Amino acid sequence: MAVYTHVSAEALAAFLLRFDVGELVSVKGIAEGVENSNYFVETTAARFVLTLYEKRVAAGDLPFFLDLLDHVAARGVAAPPAVADREGRVIHELEGRPACLIRFLPGVSVSHPTPAQARAAGAALGGLHRALADFAGARPNDLGLDAWAPLLARCGDALDGIEPGLHAELGRALAAVTAAWPQGGDRGVIHADLFPDNVLMLGDRVTGLIDFYFACTDLRLYDLAVTHTAWCFDAHGERFDTGVGDALLAGYAESYGLTDDDRAALPVLARGACIRFALTRGWDWLNTPADALVTRKDPLAYVRRLHHYERENLF
Amino acid sequence: MAVYTHVSAEALAAFLLRFDVGELVSVKGIAEGVENSNYFVETTAARFVLTLYEKRVAAGDLPFFLDLLDHVAARGVAAPPAVADREGRVIHELEGRPACLIRFLPGVSVSHPTPAQARAAGAALGGLHRALADFAGARPNDLGLDAWAPLLARCGDALDGIEPGLHAELGRALAAVTAAWPQGGDRGVIHADLFPDNVLMLGDRVTGLIDFYFACTDLRLYDLAVTHTAWCFDAHGERFDTGVGDALLAGYAESYGLTDDDRAALPVLARGACIRFALTRGWDWLNTPADALVTRKDPLAYVRRLHHYERENLF
Incomplete structure (x- = not known):
């Protein structure tokens, strides 16, 4: 529950240029997930979660996870697919970490389900x-x-x-x-x-x-x-x-x-x-x-x- | 740089009922500010930062800070005023902490100013x-x-x-x-x-x-x-x-x-x-x-x- 890797606004703005997602409007480190560093990112076009994978997620497993998200999202499951850059890549590197830009989904996690x-x-x-x-x-x-x-x-x-x-x-x-x-x-x-x-x-x-x-x-x-x-x-x-x-x-x-x-x-x-x-x-x-x-x-x-x-x- | 006080989605949804700000759509704990617990909150109407004041901000100083924000925002300074509830109150209590709902502002903090x-x-x-x-x-x-x-x-x-x-x-x-x-x-x-x-x-x-x-x-x-x-x-x-x-x-x-x-x-x-x-x-x-x-x-x-x-x- 912490941001482990700091990404400057300048580095993020440069990173976003690889994608067709508009320009950076806001970024907040989010205290979510014990495994990774996550940022809520808003651009002029849409909203995303930027995830930097810390050591507990093996870089070699990332293609599996991203294929999975793509597969189920294409079949109507409300799972957030990673966004491909202009060259079709979904796995990137940022601040020395594997990184993905993932579509933001609305909704809240309930603590006491009915x-x-x-x-x-x-x-x-x-x-x-x-x-x-x-x-x-x-x-x-x-x-x-x-x-x-x-x-x-x-x-x-x-x-x-x-x-x-x-x-x-x-x-x-x-x-x-x-x-x-x-x-x-x-x-x-x-x-x-x-x-x-x-x-x-x-x-x-x-x-x-x-x-x-x-x-x-x-x-x-x-x-x-x-x-x-x-x-x-x-x-x-x-x-x-x-x-x-x-x-x-x-x-x-x-x-x-x-x-x-x-x-x-x-x-x-x-x-x-x-x-x-x-x-x-x-x-x-x-x-x-x-x-x-x-x-x-x-x-x-x-x-x-x-x-x-x-x-x-x-x- | 952490969320210290946990606010459940249920408690937050109930809290927002005091305000005329629509219904809860999303909430993310944000890793910002070493002094307080901050949440990015989106409703059907607008976006906010929910701040819970931890011990380093004296509750007695809050009226000063909030009056200040109100004063300068009314004079065109891009500072984020706290939102008043239906009864005009801006300082609330949530999870045992003083809490304010503050208007969200776009923009990013630069690391290397030009x-x-x-x-x-x-x-x-x-x-x-x-x-x-x-x-x-x-x-x-x-x-x-x-x-x-x-x-x-x-x-x-x-x-x-x-x-x-x-x-x-x-x-x-x-x-x-x-x-x-x-x-x-x-x-x-x-x-x-x-x-x-x-x-x-x-x-x-x-x-x-x-x-x-x-x-x-x-x-x-x-x-x-x-x-x-x-x-x-x-x-x-x-x-x-x-x-x-x-x-x-x-x-x-x-x-x-x-x-x-x-x-x-x-x-x-x-x-x-x-x-x-x-x-x-x-x-x-x-x-x-x-x-x-x-x-x-x-x-x-x-x-x-x-x-x-x-x-x-x-x-």
């Missing part, structure tokens, strides 16, 4: 999966099932400093999830991080799906499971909202379809998603100074979600 | 001083001449950790400046911090003067001296740009006037301004962890400026 908003988000996720059905790109999920045991080992006993017994508890949960993980199932490219932060809305309408930088190839229903864990609980993971959960699934069912077999697979996928976010948040927690200006997200809020899914079938 | 841009900035400063001539408000300059000796004492010998001998050097410079400080002279409310960051421009035209939160009552020409130190050197304070300096003074002379007596007073005022920023930067340097995400500004860049003004008359 059932109507969750239904719209579910439908948007289903629409995204339909649009991706014929997408040829692929990218391994380096935060998928196979990564969790190594990540747990890297966190180690330090997890017990967050909560006594946490390391062993996540180990047991992971063993159970691994044993029950679906052997087959529909695979494809998924968003993999569709938190409310990454859905722009106006009222109950989805106006944008953003931040595709965790997109990867994995089980399609795992994406729905991740979204379920992200939308249907309070921030502390203490209370599950049945109305929001039902609406999210109904929206997905309407736009993509949801079979009884799909529903049967979701509980273990959701437990896996909880382990994934508990581990990555745990790692960040252990490796971020408490007084850093970036907000550490509480791993225990995901451990509590895990307990919900372990206790009862929320699908 | 003479034409400096001329426009000088003219804008003169215009601001004209507009403030009949402003009744007053606020002591708590970072003015009288504050420098106590601040130097508080920094103490720790300054020598930044550069050996710095504490003694600033002490000598301050004694000389204090002895030579103008005894009379035109006093009034001044901006006191008109760095290029705080001037929005489109090409060579000034479209906004912003960030009045250091505004205070002091010698009018001290404001021009501060601006001179801020605009006419490279970022390291190593090179003075004669063309930019001459243009800044010419712009001010055109719009406000600049007598021979004024010019004679400027060198000591500029040395004072250098001491002020060397000391406040020095204090921040000594009290900001090196790994904090806020950028520490180099106090020595202002010590170098001081040397320029001590060596020769730049006016």
Whole structure:
């Protein structure tokens, strides 16, 4: 949540000359995305988000992400495509970083989704999966099932400093999830991080799906499971909202379809998603100074979600 | 350079209902201003900056700042007035902080001003001083001449950790400046911090003067001296740009006037301004962890400026 790389107005104005986008009118560094530097850019013609990719996004993955955005935007998904310059290039370099100029989308990220908003988000996720059905790109999920045991080992006993017994508890949960993980199932490219932060809305309408930088190839229903864990609980993971959960699934069912077999697979996928976010948040927690200006997200809020899914079938 | 206080989209939408400004369309936390939390807010009607005042701006000073903005905006200065709600109030509370909704101004802050841009900035400063001539408000300059000796004492010998001998050097410079400080002279409310960051421009035209939160009552020409130190050197304070300096003074002379007596007073005022920023930067340097995400500004860049003004008359 910070701008890491400074871009002067002069450098930006020169950069914009490569594009057919009018002249610079305004630029503000925006405190959005923990991974990249983002600027809100207004020109005489339109508005954009300028993204400079910091080290956590591998430059080699950028063509995949940008092809993906192009592909789904062309199929009517409200995802923001990168703008090509006069020579057709979408990936540039600015201040020594890979950089893209991305179309600005209106809408706000809700903090407390209503059932109507969750239904719209579910439908948007289903629409995204339909649009991706014929997408040829692929990218391994380096935060998928196979990564969790190594990540747990890297966190180690330090997890017990967050909560006594946490390391062993996540180990047991992971063993159970691994044993029950679906052997087959529909695979494809998924968003993999569709938190409310990454859905722009106006009222109950989805106006944008953003931040595709965790997109990867994995089980399609795992994406729905991740979204379920992200939308249907309070921030502390203490209370599950049945109305929001039902609406999210109904929206997905309407736009993509949801079979009884799909529903049967979701509980273990959701437990896996909880382990994934508990581990990555745990790692960040252990490796971020408490007084850093970036907000550490509480791993225990995901451990509590895990307990919900372990206790009862929320699908 | 960070958003300190989080405002949810729901809380913001409810807040905007107090105003006649349409409905929320977009909100982005902007990484601007080290003192406050700022959001770029777009509604169906217009665009705004929402500012939440963090502890460094005293709530008691807010009426002064807002009266000032209103006063100069009404006299044609491109300063952004706060928007009144349906009941005429401009100071609100949001997330436990004083908050104002401020009109958005186009334009960008240049990093390397040209003479034409400096001329426009000088003219804008003169215009601001004209507009403030009949402003009744007053606020002591708590970072003015009288504050420098106590601040130097508080920094103490720790300054020598930044550069050996710095504490003694600033002490000598301050004694000389204090002895030579103008005894009379035109006093009034001044901006006191008109760095290029705080001037929005489109090409060579000034479209906004912003960030009045250091505004205070002091010698009018001290404001021009501060601006001179801020605009006419490279970022390291190593090179003075004669063309930019001459243009800044010419712009001010055109719009406000600049007598021979004024010019004679400027060198000591500029040395004072250098001491002020060397000391406040020095204090921040000594009290900001090196790994904090806020950028520490180099106090020595202002010590170098001081040397320029001590060596020769730049006016």
